[in-house]
Amino acid sequence: MDSFMFLGFGLHAWITIVTVLGMFTILLFTKWRSDIVFLGAIGVLFVTGVLDSKAAFSGFSSNSVVTVGVLFVVVAGLMHTGVLQCIVRYLLGTPDSYAKAVVRLMLPVAALSSFLSNTTVVSLFVNIVKMWSKKLNISPSKLLIPLSYASGMGGVCTLIGTPPNLIISGLYEEKTGVAMNILTTTIPGLFCLGVGVLSVIAMRRLLPDRKAPESAFESTDEYTVELQVPSDNPYIGMTLREAGLFHVNGGSLIELYHFDDVPSPVSEDEPIMGGDHLVYAGQIDELIEMAYNHKLVSADHHIFSMSEFEDQNYKLRTAYVNFSSSLIGTTIGGSTFEKDNNVMLAAVARSGERIQEAPRKVVLQAGDTLLLICPKHINVNTVALKRDLHFFDSDAVPNIDSSTLISTIIMIAMVTISALGILPLLQCAFLAAAAMLLFRCCSMDQAMHAINWDILMVFAGSAVLGIAIQDTGIAERLANGILDVCGTSPIVVMTAICFVATFITEFISNTAAGAMFFPIMYEAADKLGYDPFPFLVALMISVSSSFATPIGSPTHMLVYGPGGYRFSDFMRIGLVMNIIILAANILIVNLVYPLTPLP
Secondary structure (H helix, E strand, O other): OOOEOOOOEHHHHHHHHHHHHHHHHHHHHHHHHHHHHHHHHHHHHHHOOOOOOOHHHHHOOHHHHHHHHHHHHHHHHHHHHOHHHHHHHOOOOOOHHHHHHHHHHHHHHHHHHHOOOHHHHHHHHHHHHHHHHHHHHOHHHHHHHHHHHHHHHOOOOOOOOOOOHHHHHHHHHHHOOOOOOOOHHHHHHHHHHHHHHHEEEEEHHHHOOOOOOHHHOOOOHHHHEEEOOOOOOOOOOOEEHHHHHOEOEEEEEEEEOOOOOOOOOOOEEEEEEEEEEEEEEEEEEEHHHHHOOOOOOOOOOOOOOOHHHHHOOOEEEEEEEOOOOOOOOOOOOOHHHHHHHHHEEEEEEEEOOOOOHHHHHOOOOOOEEEEEEEEOOOOOHHHHHHHHHOOOOOOOOOOOOOHHHHHHHHHHHHHHHOOOOOHHHHHHHHHHHHHHHHHOOOOOHHHHHOOOOHHHHHHHHHHHHHHHHHHHOOOHHHHHHHHHHHHHHHHHHHHHHHHHHHHHHHOOHHHHHHHHHHHHHHHHHHHHOOOHHHHHHHHHHHOOOOOOHHHHOHHHHHHOOOOOOOOOHHHHHHHHHHHHHHHHHHHHHHOOOOOOOOO
């Protein structure tokens, strides 16, 4: 087995290469859960003998992975005490130009993302930015891409701001025994952020001017119709199913009124009585034709005004189809989604325009906006709903009280103690999480629910892939190949690897990209005879610089639906941003951390 060689790689190396390529192919072209895919990759490397048990499962005990898990609890304390909401309330203001609006938005978002999960920050800001854009008379699509960019560029400013920084710094510590400071990337990150803000302002014409998807839903009369059953209707006495009034072409029956009685949800076995009011949502022209065929008449009063919605036991909720949603490529009418989640689909919008088709017959795409009629107190955070849809109009509004100040102090203390080197980052994170629980900034249940086990599985799997790439000689072989092509200039080699990493991270997890390219960058620097430290700092920024595709970052996916974007919108400005930030990255890293030959 060890004697097998092909193109310079042994059998274990080829198993690793096929596993990695297969894993990324599955992630790109299927809807499989990423944590299951990474776990499967670990299993393949273990079963085939590429890694022993200690190496195969070392990711689960890695300091960087444990740190990420503990930080989820810290962020939960900040969220449930209203720290983030309090900050947002006083940040944005009323700037009088687009340039000032971009600065007022991107700098605070970047600052928060330096210490908190960037997906948490973007989720918090999306609705705020949509309302703010109306106030400023600016299309949300002109601000939501900058929002996502700011969270990514802010995340690289500290080791805890983005997972790749923790993965790379953790691997560096395991390799050298030297821990990076929490503020290692602060100066390079701030410089790239400044360049990024100026670039967005300069290239604002490349940002699309799209309608907000929910603008298609502003008038409820456009997608709901109320019909009445006259006293001489031939269908009186039949059930809704028998009369063909439950499942209809063009829409859905969402409410039935027997006098003052409102059955909810509507049953297909509900009998029809004279004077009943039937409320349908969907394609109006088809519903009117149905009404004519069934001898129904228009009701005198249309009940669905916005204020009346709030008075009932249901409400309108807007949700966006996730990129990994099982609903993609299906229709709501062809699934049990409504029944399983106790919701009803009223309308579908795509790229800011309501689709002129029966909503339940629309084949859904990633980023589609769904207008759902939901029970007033529906839990939108169930596992099933969160995997398919993303709701931004959460009803959970935390109270601002003394715990808000306490959680803020805990967070500042954690960062300060770690930055001064008094305690390692992992110990600081454990103390901060314990303090959040001790001072009741969040409950035990809230802390456990805040831990994203799927993400931790991806982190652990990414770390193991890095080990496999290193141990099988792939990293050394690729490093030699890069040196053969790029020569012995350290800056050229650094730029080449960072360029490839920036491109790769547009299509795969930035955490996985960081773990994959760490051994390659480390080997290349070592073979050149230079300290790998500055090379790895440049790599940290590169693997988080994904601007050109909506699948390049979870935050891009969060703004894709609300902004009414198309896939090409990100490429138009993102490709240029990739080059600009890459140049800024290489320049500032070499100024702050000059290349040092090894003794």
